[in-house]
Amino acid sequence: xxxxxxxxxxxxxxxxxxYLPRMLPATLLSKQKIPEVFVKFLSFVPTAVLxxxxxxxxxxxxxxxxxxxxxxxxVAAVLTFPLAYKTKNxxxxxxxxxxxxxxxxxxx
Amino acid sequence: MQCxxxxxxxxxxxxxxxxxxxxxxxFALGVMAADAGLSPLQMGLMSLxxxxxxxxxxxxxxxxxxxxxxxxxxxxxLVNLRHFLFSASLAPHFRQIKQSFIPxxxxxxxxESFAVSITDAEERPLTHVYYFSLYxxxxxxxxxxxxxxxxxxxxxxxxxxLGFDFALPGMxxxxxxxxxxxxxxxxxxxxxxxxxxxxxxxxxxxxxxxxATIIAAMIGVFISHEN
Numbered sequence: 072x073x074x075x076x077x078x079x080x081x082x083x084x085x086x087x088x089x090y091l092p093r094m095l096p097a098t099l100l101s102k103q104k105i106p107e108v109f110v111k112f113l114s115f116v117p118t119a120v121l122x123x124x125x126x127x128x129x130x131x132x133x134x135x136x137x138x139x140x141x142x143x144x145x146v147a148a149v150l151t152f153p154l155a156y157k158t159k160n161x162x163x164x165x166x167x168x169x170x171x172x173x174x175x176x177x178x179x
Numbered sequence: 180m181q182c183x184x185x186x187x188x189x190x191x192x193x194x195x196x197x198x199x200x201x202x203x204x205x206f207a208l209g210v211m212a213a214d215a216g217l218s219p220l221q222m223g224l225m226s227l228x229x230x231x232x233x234x235x236x237x238x239x240x241x242x243x244x245x246x247x248x249x250x251x252x253x254x255x256x257l258v259n260l261r262h263f264l265f266s267a268s269l270a271p272h273f274r275q276i277k278q279s280f281i282p283x284x285x286x287x288x289x290x291e292s293f294a295v296s297i298t299d300a301e302e303r304p305l306t307h308v309y310y311f312s313l314y315x316x317x318x319x320x321x322x323x324x325x326x327x328x329x330x331x332x333x334x335x336x337x338x339x340x341l342g343f344d345f346a347l348p349g350m351x352x353x354x355x356x357x358x359x360x361x362x363x364x365x366x367x368x369x370x371x372x373x374x375x376x377x378x379x380x381x382x383x384x385x386x387x388x389x390x391a392t393i394i395a396a397m398i399g400v401f402i403s404h405e406n
Contacts, residue, residue, distance in 0.1 A: 078221055081248045085238060086228035088256035090286055092263035097285040100270035101278070108400060109267075115399035116268045116392060117297045118364050119371035120261075121355040123391040124290055126372030127379050128348040136376070147345050148352055155353040161196045161295075165349035169342030176340050 143175040183308050190312025193299060197291045198320040200346035201232075203338035205321050208236055209328015210335055215243030222329035226322040231289065233385060234258040235325075254384075261389040265293035272300035276307045287314030290388075291347060294354045363402060371395030 105113075129148040130138055138145060147168040155164040205226075212222045217239065229235055234255045241251050265288050273281050284307065292314050299305060328335060338344070359365050371391045378387035 077248070079224070081251065082221075082225045082228045084248070084252045085225070085234070085255040088252055089229050089231050089234065089259040089262070092256075092260055093266050093288045094282050094285040096263050096267035097270045097273055097288075098281050100267055101273040101281055105271065110271070111400045111403055112396050113264075113268045113271075115364070115367050115396035116264050117294065117301075118355065118358040118368050119392040119395040119399070120264070120290070120388065121294055121351050121358060122368040122372035122395070123375035123388040124294075125348055125351040125355060127376050127387065128351070130376060131379070134379075143342075144345055144348055147342075148348060151349060151352065152356075155349075155356045156359075159353060159357045161193075161350050161353040164353040165196045165199060165346050168345040168349040168352075172342030172345045173340070176342070 140179065143172045143179070146175055146179075147171040183306075186306050186308040187312045190309040190314075191316050193295050194292075194313045194316035194320075196346055196350040197295065197317040199343065200291065200350060201317060201321045202324045203343040203346070204232060205324025206328035206335045206338065208232070208239065209325045209330070210332055211236070211243075212239045212325070213329045213332045215239050217242065217329060219326045219329040223322060223326040226325040229255065230287070230318060230321060231255070231259050231262075232321070237385070258385045261290075261392070262288050262293075264389070264392060265290075265297075268297055269293070269300065272297070272305070275304050276310070280307045280310075284310045284314065287318050289317070291350065292317050294351060298354050298357050363399065366402070367395050367399045370398055 125148075129142075129144045130136060132142050132144075140146060150171055151164050151168045154160070154167055158164075209219070209222055212225075213219075217225075225235060225238070229238075237254055237258060238251050241254065266285055269285075269288070273284070276284070287310075296305070296310060296313060299309070355368060359368065371394075374394055375387045375391035378390050382390065
């Protein structure tokens with residue numbers, strides 16, 4: 072199979088511009104003391120990122136806001152929330168939610 | 180030795196929900212890439228070198244519509260800029276591992292691998308064995324599923340009916356629950372979630388996650404100072 076050289080340059084460049092923001096902060100900051108206020112800021116990043124990823128994923132369907140029973144992922148998220156909150160178990164949450172989505176696809 | 184093996188098994192186990200989420204999404208990307216005229220080899224090369232879901236979807240879409248290289252590279256950079264936040268957040272936890280591993284390990288940072296590893300790192304100190312096991316398991320599943328998707332094209336069954344599209348949201352939900360230590364974090368989660376949806380509709384170009392995160396985390400800093 073032949074691969075066009077231009078394509079290789081393209082993906083190399085895409086890889087580089089993706090790699091630098093991934094690598095530089097970890098490499099530079101792991102060696103030095105981080106200012107207190109920035110540590111505080113970073114302590115909220117996981118919560119904020121997870122929420123920023125989760126909400127559009129389960130509250131929209133094909134880019135349209137859908138907070139209702141017709142949205143399988145919303146229903147699954149609401150119903151698995153007590154389990155997720157109580158057990159903090161990713162796998163159980165995912166499996167229960169997938170089961171709910173399957174049932175939703177069949178019955179709703 | 181036992182300890183190393185345990186860390187490896189733990190890392191691989193923690194990667195499983197990511198794998199379940201990546202496989203159907205990787206298939207979908209591969210199918211789209213085949214439609215856009217990319218070979219499985221070209222698809223695989225992109226996944227190997229870039230390894231970033233949403234950016235790859237956008238890139239394949241742009242390639243399919245004949246957009247030239249420079250706009251594709253700039254878009255990739257902008258869409259993936261949010262990783263610098265992940266990288267900075269993991270930096271304090273990387274102090275315990277060998278410095279020369281950090282540039283290698285950080286190559287594998289994605290939304291999902293970051294979310295799992297930061298949660299685990301906040302629980303207890305982790306070794307490079309854990310990071311490599313978690314990250315490479317997730318990475319391999321992504322690379323292979325995109326290649327298979329591109330090779331098999333429309334022979335891939337519809338995974339939506341099987342509920343796989345809940346794998347990543349379900350994982351994010353469980354991980355988010357682990358972060359909600361007190362009311363302050365619940366508030367930040369709500370602010371960030373709704374801001375993310377708001378920016379999705381108001382600002383074009385996939386800026387919603389990074390903007391919502393920065394603003395919500397800054398609000399977190401302010402309300403912490405109030406007390």
